[in-house]
Amino acid sequence: MTDTNDVVGTLIERSNRLGADPRNTNYAGGNTSAKGSTTDPVTGQDVELLWVKGSGGDLGTLTEKGLAVLRLDRMRALTEVYPGVDREDEMVAAFDYCLHGKGGAAPSIDTAMHGLVEAAHVDHLHPDSGIALATAADGEALTKECFGDRVVWVPWRRPGFQLGLDIAAIKAANPQAIGCILGGHGITAWGDSSEQCEERSLEIIQTAERFIAERGKDEPFGPAVPGYEPLPADERRARAASLAPIIRGLASTDKPQVGHFNDSDVVLEFLSREKLQPLAALGTSCPDHFLRTKVRPLVLDLPASAPLDEVTTRLKELHAAYREDYQAYYDRHATPDSPAIRGADPAIVLIPGVGMFSFGKDKQTARVAGEFYVNAINVMRGAEAISTYAPIPESEKFRIEYWALEEAKLQRMPKPKPLATRVALVTGAGSGIGKATAERLAAEGACVVVADLNGEAATQTAAEIGNTDVAVPVTVDVTDEAQIAAALNEAVLAFGGVDLIVNNAGLSISKPLLETTVKDWDLQHDVMARGSFLVSREAARVMIDQGMGGDIVYISSKNGVFAGPNNVAYGATKADQAHQVRLLAAELGEHGIRVNGVNPDGVVRGSGIFAGGWGAKRAAVYGVPEEELGAFYAQRTLLKREVLPEHVANAVFALTGGDLSHTTGLHIPVDAGVAAAFLR
Template sequence: MTENRTPPEVAALLDRSHRLGADKRYTNYGGGNTSAKGTADDPVTGAATELMWVKGSGGDLGTLTGSGLAVLRLDRLRALVDVYPGVEREDEMVGAFDYCLHGKGGAAPSIDTAMHALVDAAHVDHLHPDAGIALATAADGPELTRRCFGDRVVWVPWRRPGFQLGLDIAAIVRDNPQAIGCVLGGHGITAWGASSAECEANSLEIIETATRFLAEHGRPEPFGPVLPGYEALPTAERRARAAALAPVLRGLASTDSRKTGRFQVGHFTDDEAVLDFLARAEHPRLAALGTSCPDHFLRTKVRPLVLDLPAGTPLPEVLTRLRELHEAYRKDYRAYYERYASADSPAIRGADPAVVLVPGVGMFSFGRDKQTARVAAEYYLNAINVMRGAEAVSTYAPIDEAEKFRIEYWALEEAKLQRMPKPKPLAGRVALVTGAGSGIGAAIARRLAAEGACLVVADRNAEGAAEVAAGLGNADRAVAVSVDVTDPAGIEAAFAEAALAFGGVDLVVNNAGLSISKSLLETTEADWDLQHDVMAKGSFLVSRAAARVMLDQGLGGDIVYISSKNSVFAGPNNIAYSAAKADQAHQVRLLAAELGEHGVRVNGVNPDGVVRGSGIFASGWGAQRAAVYGVPESELGAYYAQRTLLKREVLPEHVANAVFALTGGELSHTTGLHVPVDSGVAAAFLR
């Protein structure tokens, strides 16, 4: 056997893909596909074999790696033409691609594999550029394509992606040797070339030529005149209203996902293009037509929900109207499903909107995770650009609903969804942890993120919060907020940031704290006030803000207090700290009783002294407690461990484990509970 070396075509393909995928004017996250053909040695016989490398199903051009490519034998792919059973059975050909694979590993071939394989060109790009789709969705797209490109680019009437479309484009390449690409009606563009550089140049020529054509021939104000009262609100007012609307909209968008407990995560954008679109007279008509490119509407649904009130409408009226529109949207979507579903169609996936447009405020989008929600917004922004281009030179005319349904509820699309990995226990949940810039709070944030939650890392130390958030991933996974829990306005601002970042909050951990170890006679009023302000008052303020958001969402939620074994254990020289912790412990009981009817569970964790990794102990508390017990500070953790029944030291990760146990779903019927994490301190047993 000979070693199978990576051909140079693959490196060129990846470089080209990264450049094209980095610019959203060319294609968006997960959209489009690229390919290269070449030869490589067969790993068994050593004979040169013609192969094709193509972006696999579900991949992304901008981040594509070698493992994201499907690698197929060209002789077997071309042989499929002879056994093709016709357009009515073309979906069967996708299964046949598996028998054309070369070697082991690699990505699953996508539905567009035939387009790349059957075109007689060494390199092929299929992209979804705004300018190209604008021509593809114009009512007179064929004529506009001819005017824009002459005979260098050929119009292809709409056809659902698949084997027949590959045959159609292959015939165009054969019959039009002068052509560098084609415009796919209602869909996007495809370009080809003898080399990777030529293919990329041809793709860019098509995109840039279409962009110039729209700019030179387009009419001004394609979305019509500004509607009085629909203009963008001032920035501060706009974002405040968005923060107020986001939890309510997230709750509405999660109506169907309540059954699974995997709520929708939200994203908000007030991009200038969105605000301008919503301020214009034609936006209701155009939004109702929905998007056209399959990559667009698979992520944005068949159409968005659009608020039909002016920007300055009082908030209570807006909320009432949004609830009415949401119910109407669900009814309309179910009717859409019933119009086109057949006996073998997949079950309806949910009737809630993925995109909500609010004039004067912006766009809210929702998905199973933050990335999905953000990408839906990016695609709808692309759709706005497409509609602007089409309306500038013609009339926007997307593919009809029946075709959209065929793709949205395509058996192949359903199979792709079924291949997705099982969600983690906290997927779809948004957690806010106070005091998360270090120690116990940081450990809790890391554990909740590892279990699938989106994190709002809150801490008075902005640098510490930012460092922890960065360690959890990008802004799709975690954001940092600087907040002093004794400041009500700061807390409200932190929850507003959570709403703008993720749509709301489901899980709040009151962890912020400090301690000063002094005897009764040495404890000053300032010592008492500081500890009660941070822990007793701070927890109250955070819980109050959390409850407001959770009740707006209507999805229930979890509030967890990191109290202490000192809330029930009477230790020496610790009156202010222990009294504040006892206050927190009783808040758990009080709030569990009050919020239970809303599905909000409130529980507590009572750790013993956490020495290693603790911000409190490192800031002087450790030295103070070591002096009280007459041991060196370096041995304090071991001292605490030896006085317990299990003789084990408590670490931040152990507290984090308890928080997850309370919120991960297995204790769904538990509220008002305090979980000791103290290795067994008999004097702190709960009675």
């Protein structure tokens, strides 16, 4: 009997090692398995089990919870009731009746491959080198040349029960083989031990790599095309930032998308070559690739130096043509049972001289789509180096993209959060109200750009929120036009654009009129009135280019309405912000951009302003100890409650979360009830 802990632990370790190297397999692609025996707790008899990576998991981060555990005898007994390839999808539901115990992941479509192959350990991977052989026009002959009879060829078949039967039969007929190349798809290797299986997987991958390097031609993508070479780095990123909102708006015609930008050498070299257009038109081949990247990308057919307005016009023309072509692709292959079209916008947009924009329902999905297209570029390079790139037929791509099993997986996905696909930039987000707001927006599904004058505070807040798929920091002085433009550029390069601005950056100097200096006055107006204006102006440029509407929220103050003592500069600049809300709401409404404000009061705990000296001065004005200032403010309110940063963040979410979709020009008091500051 097998030590199941050892089997599972070894399988997880092998999976993580293989999945950690992108040369071996793509994110969430491929699967690994191990077989062993344990005691059935019901019968007390030995039972053979299969542990296999479940549906939707990633090898690099796989844990035991990501494994499906099946009884091998029951899984193999399915061959007796298999109704044939036309009904093979029914077998996926049958896997559920083979599960051992409770918990674990749902079995994937590739479970049959692992269970039916007579080997204790099996790896199925999507390495670029292996797929290059698998997609070469003469891939079968090249596989023989590369490996002899040590690795065998399996003709293309859509993943499923029949493919598992095919591989099992080919392995049985070729006892000398260590694995196979799956036409159009990837590789599978097997072994008697976990170590042997991993060694054989790596042998196949590395042997294919060497074969391509030694046998392949020098310029598989053809010569460089004059005018399509990469722009200098600074110019390239500046143009990418200008184009990103336009491209994101086009890619979001059917539904909003988050974007990712990639200007790596691999991408730029492909975009500069003669074969860019014909190869891109062929699309990707490995099922994991085109499920993420769609059947083919949109490719700009202008040189890198083309004027921006000409590029914009051409992109709109190409996008319209792409949508027509994608609809035609769907109509050519759809049957009455096919799922409805999921949208006709591109997931990958290639701009010569600049780079690649990829899109998805969130940043991770957008980033991974780009990573998959880089895999596809590597595959095309390898196939063209040794032969001609020949991906699976378009009809087969459609059968996978609009597979009922894939549709069922999509339908099982959790409902998106209210701010999913939205990109927010919050100023003054390193502490206090800004930090609480950034945290709340991210918790509701937004991607957040954490902007603050204090770069360390911005970095810490972003790190606390999550990884760079969720939050990125930018250091910015909101009084500086150039820094604000740079911050917006960082935002659009990180996430594709901007949808939601929170003008929160601020400070306060509490002095009587006669003690207020011009410097005091100018500083507060520069940061809050001027800063909010500059941020809103630059953000509006992006939002208008996107054509997706947007939200601008000003964190103003009760002091913009109520005349308190000893704060003429602060109160006046808050009144300026309050009127900016009204003015911009009137001006930007035609673009679907809503502008609203929040009027807090007495936010002491966690406030950067109060901690910076404002609290001590206001406490002195009111004659209370500074540590009791929050309680003092609470007692003068109608509700007798202290206002905290998260209460202000709640109001920002209320304005932007979707329920107030027809509200603009509004100020929401978050002051626990200060009658003198009532707006009506």
